[in-house]
Each structure stands twice: as structure tokens, then as C-alpha cells.
Amino acid sequence: MDIPIGELSRRTQVKVPTIRYYEQIGLLPEPARTEGQQRRYGSAEVMRLNFIRHARELGFEVEDIRELLALSADPDRPCADADAIARRHLVAVKRRIAQLKALRAELERMVEDCRHGRIGDCRVIEVLADHGQCRRDHTRAEPPRGRMSK
Amino acid sequence: MDIPIGELSRRTQVKVPTIRYYEQIGLLPEPARTEGQQRRYGSAEVMRLNFIRHARELGFEVEDIRELLALSADPDRPCADADAIARRHLVAVKRRIAQLKALRAELERMVEDCRHGRIGDCRVIEVLADHGQCRRDHTRAEPPRGRMSK
DNA sequence: TCTTGACCCTCTAGCGGCTGAAGGATGTAG
């Protein structure tokens, strides 16, 4: 086990620049290097990076992952902290689902009411122009900062 | 109606730097200015900014909003284009809800199975370390790029 | 041994959609 970054990338499905980025922000330790300054990794890094990837897939933020990694290094401590992080994240996911459902309802109403005529009569444009036409109050449903999906 | 940017901000609930940002990216037209270069707005801008804010609350991306604004300026054209934008967005919202539900299920399982003992036995850490423990395949459920909510 | 070419390096900038701060100018009420 003395693999270059490309091989680590293949095994973990994490892109090469992302691996370097994780090193930069301290999620991955600085690895050994060859004489020519190329990174060489072992199986510990494969496991750690799989952990990170999996946590990201589950939507944990990097700061949470940092904590979870620190906790996992210390198997005798109580797992209340890890538990708390997961619960906190679960609450955030549930809240986000609720927000999106409110948006979905409003969008469905807009689209169903559209009589496919002129813009001047379009429900879509009309509703956007006048918030009073909404049944639900989604003013708290703050939009996603990043992109909705790929 | 000849209001400064702070008053526009108060009336639309859009923050001052955000208004200037919208001007910069061309969502809002360049307004009239006083001799001392301060922006002055009229009721058209209040309406336009309300439209933008409402569309953002519904999760439309800026590019979509740009198109919706262009369409709304032209009331005699058919509303098929506006309709299509809304439908496309609705599909994205539905997909995102489905992804988040898969995450929620996995997180609930992790948290419920936690026996509140040592980290070494913690389900939370265990599941993160070993993707094989997941029932569902959430590998396609790409994480949010921005923050989950405020 | 030399050459090829696939890989690797660092550095920097950009994505979306804002948000905040620095440092200074303006507008208005008293």
C-alpha cells in the first residue's frame, strides 16, 4: 500500500482536486511524499476518505465531519457527541424537507392553474408578481444557496 | 415615489447590498441618481424587486428569474415558456425532496440504533465508516452545495 | 539509456447568491 493520489481517487470515488482540498482544510493529514514531492497514501487514508465521502453523501457539513473524525479516533469515549451531531443534522434535513414541500405545493398550484394562454393572463407570472395569491406562507422558506442538484 | 435604496429595502425585505448585487448582475435596471450619485427608485422597481424576491423564495435560480422577468414584460406572448420554467423547477424540487427523504431514512436508522455507549460501538460512527451498512443506495444523493438552511 | 505519455505538482480563479466591512461622501433635520 503506497498508492498515488489518482489511485486513491479511484478507490474512494473522490476526485483528485477534492482530495487535495480536503488536505488543505485539514480533513486529511499531509501524506508521505516521494522524492519528487508526489503524494503517497496507505490504507488508513483510504478508510478515512471513505468515511468523509459517506458523511458528505449524508449531507453532513465539513465542520461536523471534522468532529466526527476526531470522535472516531477515540473509541472509549461515550458516543453522546456523535449522536448529537447526527440528531442535529437529522433535524436540519427534516426542516429542509418541510420547506421544500411547501414550495412544491405552491409550484404545483401555479402550474395547474395555468390556462396556457397569454403571458398577460398567466398564473405563473401573476402569482410571482403578487405574493398575496399564495395560500401558504413560504416567506420563511429560504432558498437554497447552492444549486438544487447537479 | 422617489425613494432611496434603504426605503426600497424596507418595502421589499431585500437587503441593501443584495439590491446593489441584483443591479450588478442585471436583474434590476440602473436607477436614476441624485446629483450626489445616490440611487432613487420608483414604484416600478418596488414591483420588480417583489417579483424577484418571491421567485427566489420559491427557489427559482437567477437565470430563471431573468427569463421570467423578460417574459412578463411581454403580455401578449403565449405563456408556454413561463410554464415550462415553472415545471422544470417543480421537477427539480421533487427530485431534491426524494433525495432528502433517503438521507432522512438513513439518519433515522443511525440515530435509533445508537445504544448510547462508547464511540467504539457507536452505530453513527460505524455506519459512516462502512457504506455497506446502509440499506438504501444514497450514493446518487449528492449533498447540498450551500448551507442546508440558515 | 532514452523516450514517451500518463500521471502528478502548485497556484490561482471561478461557481451561485449573496453578505459584510472599510473608508469616505451625501442628504436632511434641528
Next chain:
DNA sequence: CTACATCCTTCAGCCGCTAGAGGGTCAAGA
């Protein structure tokens, strides 16, 4: 005429990457 709230421009930062430029290294085959 002064005080001070508000305005201006400019730039940097947030998150979590991702891509590109411009070069260096490594290993296999001739």
C-alpha cells in the same frame, strides 16, 4: 451649520468544491 443616518464604491469572504495553466515526475517499453 452641524450632527448623524444613510448612502457610495470596492473588495474580500462564505461553502464545497472544480477547472485550468504551466510545469515536473515516474514507470514501462524500445
